[in-house]
Amino acid sequence: MVSFADVRRWKPEGLDAVHNDLGKRRDDLVNLQDELDGAKNPEGWSGKAADGSAKQHEKLVSDMRSLVAEVATVRVAVAAAADDVARIKQQIEQADHEAQANGFEITEEGGVRDVKPPQDVPEDQLEQVKQQRIQVRDKLVETIEKILDDAEKADAELAKALTSAEQDKIEPGKGGSLADAANTDDIQALAASAGKPKDDSPKAAAEWWKSLSDEQRAALRENPPEWLGNRDGIPAEVRDEANRGRIDDVRNDLEQQKRQLEQGGVSEDEKEKLQQVNDKIKSLDEVEKTIAKEDPPRQLLVLDSSGERMKAAVGVGNVDTADHVSVFTPGYTTTVQDSLGDYDSKMADLVKESKAELLRNGKDDSVAAVAWLGYEAPQKSEDTDVFGDSVVSSSSAQEGGEKLNNFYKGINQSRDTDPHLTAIGHSYGSTTTGYALQGGGHGVDDAIIFGSPGVGTNDIEDLHVPEGHAYRLEAKDDQVADFSRFGGDPSHMDGFKDLSTEKSNEGKGVEGHSDYLDTETTSQHNMASVVAGLPDNTVEGKTNGVGDVISYVPHQTQEAGSAIYDFGEKTVSGAKDLGEKTVSGIKDFFS
Structure with missing residues (x-):
């Protein structure tokens, strides 16, 4: 009894x-x-x-x-x-x-x-x-x-x-x-x-x-059934267990595909397929290496070997219980095998900085962050005509945006209490984030974009984020941030709050396209403050790129919901040849 x-x-x-x-x-x-x-x-x-x-x-x-x-x-x-x-x-x-x-x-x-x-x-x-x-x-x-x-x-x-x-x-x-x-x-x-x-x-x-x-x-x-680990709306802890349990089965399937392709020699038609299988096996290696980290523990929230490339998402901390949860989406050239470990480390640093900011303000809230590589980002190996309907078209971002929208919803709906949820997107990943937010019903409380070539719209209300809770960062000499390929340059969109990327009392400055998340920088401090629900602690400021000083005229393209800007022949006084310099820089980045 x-x-x-x-x-x-x-x-x-x-x-x-x-x-x-x-x-x-x-x-x-x-x-x-x-x-x-x-x-x-x-x-x-x-x-x-x-x-x-x-x-x-x-x-x-x-x-x-x-x-x-x-x-x-x-x-x-x-x-x-x-x-x-x-x-x-x-x-x-x-x-x-x-x-x-x-x-x-x-x-x-x-x-x-x-x-x-x-x-x-x-x-x-x-x-x-x-x-x-x-x-x-x-x-x-x-x-x-x-x-x-x-x-x-x-x-x-x-x-x-x-x-x-x-x-x-x-x-x-x-x-x-x-x-x-x-x-x-x-x-x-x-x-x-x-x-x-x-x-x-x-x-x-x-x-x-x-x-x-x-x-x-x-x-x-x-x-667990095979589908449980990737089903949005299931608790993170359950998804993690299910996906970890599937790793060996996924590896065995890939090894079997590899053996079948290699039997009797590999034809020209099969070389690409074999490379995809080999890359997926390398991706599994990177997944296992990443989720083995224990401080804090990781959660494997997506493991999807379908399609051309492996998809994965790894949480740092407990997504089921954290008071503050952020979801980071990277962009162009991202792959699981080459990028997951690095972005996981950056999310761990972001969690650490967010918690430090909370403690500095007398709070002991918990924080978790997800590196979401749950879509197939465009690659250099694909058609890279930056002004054509290719790597910088919105198709990957739109398809990925639908998945990302469901991922946001799943976090909120799987829990008994909603966390403070922040969506973060870099480069082409900010475009994917933009399309995800346009899907609505996501429960995102704050949105951060940085190094963004556009979020798929010119109207911030389309993102369905609470007024005053959308933030953008642009570093000096980040030419991609002036690309304005997807809905126009976010630097000219009303409703975004500009956060500094320059040297301040809170950290070092950053330049170029890839260093926004580096530790001990003003940009990382700003993102950590938003993630921690402490926007008053951010350092505001706007860094204009070369494209921001060019006179532009928006005109519609056939791509729904987007506009590109005509750099044209007109330039502002003192900005001679800047349009040509910007285009050249963007071509260099995508080459």
Whole structure:
């Protein structure tokens, strides 16, 4: 029998730690598959010794499969229990608050004591007040009884799993591998009973996940369906577990594709495909290297090997619980294999600086930041005619913007409380960010663009960001920021607040296109202040590039929602030949 005093002392974080440890043990066991296969009798060995060895190997396989099944089953039970305990502890806190607000106290034994009865109650209201207090007391008693019932059930379910494991009553899942053994019939049944979201929207995914029982969620986390890790609206912690669990499968699929392409030599037509597969394998290497970082822990929120290039997103910190969450989208030439590690480090620096800014202002809020490489950014290997319908067309940004819009929505909708959410975009990634924001319904509280060739519109209201909460940064000699290819130059858009990139009391200045996120710079300080929800701490200032002093006349193109600026023959006084210099610089950047 579980006592109320026992329940008060329960700690869900302890169960979470056990759940994580069991996951590591399970993975260690499953990873012994190669050694197990290597221990089979060598081909051609026969006789009594060979027969005895074969029987011993068969028994070892059976024992290992049973052990894996037991660990998986107990892990599911522990995960469910952790969720139960967290919910029960929340109910106790709410009951304590209700009791205190009405002058009652819930004792260690679960009784209800009247410690502060109202004083000086008029005689004609005594009976009414008495009845009201009786109702409050009875409601508290009822709440405590329900808490104890829930606690008893949670305790019994966990004990059942532990007993079954101890008595070797758990049957491994079908299939010959150790991984198959973890997928027991009971776990399969629970996962199957969960069904699927009604559609692909983040809202549907969030509603579906929240509607499941603790046992169903635990079963899905133990053996997640392939789509779970990339589904916007699912909690970040769950996506991280699911995507980490898929890495080996994705790698095996890619290695198999590589072997098939290399059989009998590689034709000219297959060389490009083989290069894509090799790049995806390198991308997986970079993903594993990045998510192995632990200070702070990383979350793998996207792992998508479809298409020409790998897509990935890695969170620094806990996206499920952070008070402030930012999502950074990089641009042109970005790839997972060459860029993820660097941008992850920059997000870690941004988180560190944001937290330092909060502490400096007497706040202890938590911060998380995501490096989102969830779209296929244009590459130098593609057609790079900067003035043609190619790398600087908006197609990649528009397609990526739809995905990014859903990613924003998923963060908000997967949580019980909305975080302060900041969208950040650099270069072509700011264009992708612009299209994502134009999709609306994203819940973004602040937006930052830097080194931007345009956000796909000339009207800031199209971005659906609260007034006064859109920021832009432009560094000296950043010619891309004057490109004005997608909706015009943001430097000339009303509604953006200009933040300094020059030397100040808060940091060093930056120049060119690529150093905005460097540590100890004014630009990084400004972004960290916005991410931390402290815009008053920013350093305002505008740096005009060569393109900003050129007279321009907007004219419409066939590309919907965009305008390019005609550098034309007119230049302002003293700006002779600057138009030619700007175009040359942009061509150099994209070459």
